[in-house]
Amino acid sequence: MSPFEVAAILLAGLAAGTINTVVGSGTLITFPTLLAFGVPPVTANVSNTVGLVPGSVSGAIGYRAELAGQRTRLLRLGSASLVGGAAGAVLLLWLPSKAFDTIVPALIGLGVLLVVLGPSVTRRVAARATREAPPEHGAAWVWLAVMLTGVYGGYFGAAQGVLLVAVLGIGIADSLQRHNATRTVLAAIVNAVAAVVFIVVAHVDWTVAGLIAAGSIVGGQLGATIGRRLPALVLRGVIVVVGVTALVVFLLD
Secondary structure, X not given: OOHHHHHHHXXXXXXXXXXXXXXXXXXHHHHHHHHHOOOOHHHHHHHHHHHXXXXXXXXXXXXXXXXXXXXXXXXXXXXXXXXXXXXXXXXXXXXXXXXXXXXXXXXXXHHHHHHHHXXXXXXXXXXXXXXXXXXXXXXXXXXHHHHHHHHHHHHOOOOHHHHHHHHHHHXXXXXXXXXXXXXXXXXXXXXXXXXXXXXXXXXXXXXXXXHHHHHHHHHHXXXXXXXXXXXXXXXXXXXXXXXXXXXXXXXXX
C-alpha cells in the first residue's frame, strides 16, 4: 500500500467518523474509497465495518450529555440492534458475493436518497416533538423497526442513521438531539456485533481496518463537537457526490 493510499484511507476514516456522528452516512465515504484502491467489495465492506466501530464508540462518548437518563431505553432498543446487526452480518456472509455485487448499487442508491431526504425527516421529527408524543420508551412497533434497521446496517449500513432517526422520532417522545445520541449508540451496537461476526468467520484486511479505525476515532469526537457547527448542507453534498460516484463505478464495472 502506497503512502498516498494510506493517507487517503486515514482521511476517509476521519471523514466517516465525523459524518457518522453528525448525520450517520459515513460508509458512503469509506466504502467507495476502498473500492477505488482495488479492495474487493465484500472485503471492503467487512474491513470498513470493523474499522468504523471505534469511531462509533467515540461518537457515542461525545454525546454522553444527551444520553443521560436513557439507560432503560438503550438497553431495550440495544437488544434490537444486537439481533438485527448479527442477522445482517450473517446474511452478508451467507449470500454469494455476486449477490452483494448486485444488491450494493441499490443500497448505495437508497443511502444517497435517504441522505437527500434527511432534512425533511429531521423537520418532521422536530415538529412531532412539539406535539403530543408517543410513550417515553417507544411505541410497540419501535423495537421491530430498530431490529430491521439493524439488519440493513449489519449487511451494508450506509445511511442507517437516517432510518434510525426517523424511527425514533415517530415512535418515541424526546428531543431531536437526544434521538441523535440514541441513534449513535444503536448504530455502534450494530457495527460492533457485525464486526465480531466478521472477525470470527470472514477475511478482514487489518491494515485497512486499522487506518479507518484511527481516523474514525478522531472523527467521532469532531462530529460530536465541531461537526455540530458545520453546515449540514455541505456534509450532505459531499456524501451525495461520493455516493453517486460509487454508484456509477459499480454500474460501469
